[in-house]
Amino acid sequence: MDHASTASVSSLEACGNEGFSHNGGLMQVKGALVTDDQTFQPQCGTQEHAMDQDLQQPETTTPINLSGALDKQASRGDENDSTQHSVAAGLSPAHIGNVPADQGLKATPSLFNNPPNLARIRKVLFECKDPIEISLEEFETYWPFIDNVWVKQRSNASKEGHCTTDYYMCRLRRPTHRTSETRPLPEGKRPRKKRVREGGICNFQIKVVRFEGAYSTVTIARTPGSCNVHSHDLDYIDRVKRNSGLMEYARKESIKGYLPSSIYTKFQEEPEKLGEAGGRFFTVTDVRNISAKWRIQNPEVDLVAHEGYEYQKGHGIVKTKSTGVNEAPSPKQLASLTSSSSLPSDTLSFPRFSLDFLHPYLPDHSERREFPHVTLSYASSMDSKISLQPGMQTVLSGPEAKLMTHYLRSRHDAILVGVGTVLADNPGLNCRLEGAGGFGGLGRMWQPRPVIIDPMGRWPVHPECRMLRTAVEGKGKAPWVVVSPGAQINPQTLMMLKGYGGDFLRIVEYNQHWRLRWEAVFRALASEGIKSVMIEGGGTVLSELLNPEYTSFIDSIVVTVAPTYLGRGGVNVSPDSKQDPEGTPNAALNPRDVKWMPLGQNVIMCGKIRSPGVREETIQPSH
Numbered sequence: 001m002d003h004a005s006t007a008s009v010s011s012l013e014a015c016g017n018e019g020f021s022h023n024g025g026l027m028q029v030k031g032a033l034v035t036d037d038q039t040f041q042p043q044c045g046t047q048e049h050a051m052d053q054d055l056q057q058p059e060t061t062t063p064i065n066l067s068g069a070l071d072k073q074a075s076r077g078d079e080n081d082s083t084q085h086s087v088a089a090g091l092s093p094a095h096i097g098n099v100p101a102d103q104g105l106k107a108t109p110s111l112f113n114n115p116p117n118l119a120r121i122r123k124v125l126f127e128c129k130d131p132i133e134i135s136l137e138e139f140e141t142y143w144p145f146i147d148n149v150w151v152k153q154r155s156n157a158s159k160e161g162h163c164t165t166d167y168y169m170c171r172l173r174r175p176t177h178r179t180s181e182t183r184p185l186p187e188g189k190r191p192r193k194k195r196v197r198e199g200g201i202c203n204f205q206i207k208v209v210r211f212e213g214a215y216s217t218v219t220i221a222r223t224p225g226s227c228n229v230h231s232h233d234l235d236y237i238d239r240v241k242r243n244s245g246l247m248e249y250a251r252k253e254s255i256k257g258y259l260p261s262s263i264y265t266k267f268q269e270e271p272e273k274l275g276e277a278g279g280r281f282f283t284v285t286d287v288r289n290i291s292a293k294w295r296i297q298n299p300e301v302d303l304v305a306h307e308g309y310e311y312q313k314g315h316g317i318v319k320t321k322s323t324g325v326n327e328a329p330s331p332k333q334l335a336s337l338t339s340s341s342s343l344p345s346d347t348l349s350f351p352r353f354s355l356d357f358l359h360p361y362l363p364d365h366s367e368r369r370e371f372p373h374v375t376l377s378y379a380s381s382m383d384s385k386i387s388l389q390p391g392m393q394t395v396l397s398g399p400e401a402k403l404m405t406h407y408l409r410s411r412h413d414a415i416l417v418g419v420g421t422v423l424a425d426n427p428g429l430n431c432r433l434e435g436a437g438g439f440g441g442l443g444r445m446w447q448p449r450p451v452i453i454d455p456m457g458r459w460p461v462h463p464e465c466r467m468l469r470t471a472v473e474g475k476g477k478a479p480w481v482v483v484s485p486g487a488q489i490n491p492q493t494l495m496m497l498k499g500y501g502g503d504f505l506r507i508v509e510y511n512q513h514w515r516l517r518w519e520a521v522f523r524a525l526a527s528e529g530i531k532s533v534m535i536e537g538g539g540t541v542l543s544e545l546l547n548p549e550y551t552s553f554i555d556s557i558v559v560t561v562a563p564t565y566l567g568r569g570g571v572n573v574s575p576d577s578k579q580d581p582e583g584t585p586n587a588a589l590n591p592r593d594v595k596w597m598p599l600g601q602n603v604i605m606c607g608k609i610r611s612p613g614v615r616e617e618t619i620q621p622s623h
């Protein structure tokens, strides 16, 4: 019998979180990782949780194809592993990536300094299919390259100044302004040649909310009056208006005193970068206009062509001497190119081996369900231990299995652990794979949400803990901490966690053993928009969830088995024993559709747990 029957989630607003607005309400796009050989197909996005009522619920989510994200496969170690006790020693080394042949081979400076995945991210910011959360820094980096799409309508700021909301409409929503045909032209003016574009043709509208906290975020979402898609593509806008990122490139080069035609020639030498930045329709007149503005202040400067370029009649500016462009870099240049990567040093290369075997066990985010898809995923010794002793982190996954685990993380909306694991491991619980679900995509947007089961509020929220550092560095999300009504959370702690983008969720449902009811936890997560949860541990959490009371909530299990025995002192994963009605012992649980897959020195066991038809909460999509 339940001691309390109402499930409720409170984000403890009552405890005094003035000045902090909820910076959630966001769309996560999962599984957007694509290998060079397209081994993995992108998946759909999910609504994480609603920030405020005027965010539109997305009706459908669309696969993301992150083409540029994985171009750079430089090898990097994981700085955090050195502190862990490793029983996986001797496993094969991590995959060493290569510097792609075309990466940064320019010896003379390029006019471009495009941020990573620019074309992809321009498209995401143009389409705004689902609410997007990015860091302020990312916003300031990417927005100038897409600002040609938008015209600001109005702005609001919160009283405390933490939060600013700007409302934008698509440029093509503006009504057409035609000059009166009858009005006489001013003296000396020729009639305008420019074709007047038809206005009012696209009713796309967004709002951009800036939230300033320990981790400043910007969320971008369609407003309720907006249509779902633009009535035109991004090229159409790029043809009509240049973005300010592109124009800034031209301005920077102009103020060096170069001829517009020389600048234009240099731009055209890197058509891919130009196209990525939205410059497919860039003209020499665009450069001339920028240059002319600067020349008003600097009329005495004699404009020159770039070194190695000169004017040749009939051909305009052409390259006359080798400038080192497209020549092979020296070893020194190569070394500096690999070390100056913008990705964090703990980035993991995307697996080069196939992980197709996992697909039947992965969440299908297009399904509409009452409860999230739940995957149990942990690493175990041969004697079913997950660590050498309580409170001790033990590495059981070899390099390949570790990449697989991070791939799994990229495919789930949330990663859940018990507080015992957090206290023992101080984990990051982010996805460190290179690509959209991990590093190098849109910051934290595609990262899974860490969830900690901590009924008594034992986790000491501290800026130095890894999850919060990870959040501040934009490498992951701050956690949601699931607490019971009895947990004493002081307002400073609450405000600190919220400032990092995390929160406390209070659950008031218990089972007969005064344990939080998992049903209530999953329902609470679902109501916050979480569609899939990967549960990593520890022993208490996993063993409890493998009991009959909860197996109807568990979809899949993915266990990394390590070739080692940790011994009796280790932390066990084992459900309660089971007997038939006559008292004869039975197997406690037999997963279905089992697959075993060797991965390096580990073997991965995948299986399904929830029987088809049991708690089949799939809701038919509404039309």
Ligand SMILES: NC(=O)C1=CN([C@@H]2O[C@H](COP(=O)(O)OP(=O)(O)OC[C@H]3O[C@@H](n4cnc5c(N)ncnc54)[C@H](O)[C@@H]3O)[C@@H](O)[C@H]2O)C=CC1
Binding pocket: 377, 378, 379, 380, 385, 386, 387, 389, 390, 391, 392, 393, 394, 396, 417, 418, 419, 420, 421, 422, 424, 425, 453, 454, 455, 456, 514, 515, 516, 517, 518, 536, 537, 538, 539, 540, 541, 542, 544, 571
């Ligand atoms: N090899 C692997 O894949 C993994 C290993 N680990 C290891 O597991 C060990 C930690 O395991 P445990 O100590 O068992 O801790 P745990 O991580 O399972 O957390 C247990 C705590 O969570 C809370 N809790 C969990 N379920 C609850 C419920 N239904 N109601 C109320 N409270 C609940 C309680 O406070 C309980 O003390 C560590 O040594 C860690 O390194 C952890 C995760 C993965």
Ligand SMILES: Nc1nc(O)c(N)c(N[C@@H]2O[C@H](COP(=O)(O)O)[C@@H](O)[C@H]2O)n1
Binding pocket: 377, 378, 379, 393, 394, 395, 396, 397, 405, 417, 421, 422, 425, 426, 427, 428, 429, 430, 536, 537, 560
């Ligand atoms: N898959 C797996 N293999 C192991 O050998 C492990 N020790 C774990 N532990 C889990 O991973 C968490 C660490 O995550 P970060 O790397 O810090 O992000 C740890 O807390 C366990 O949940 N998992």
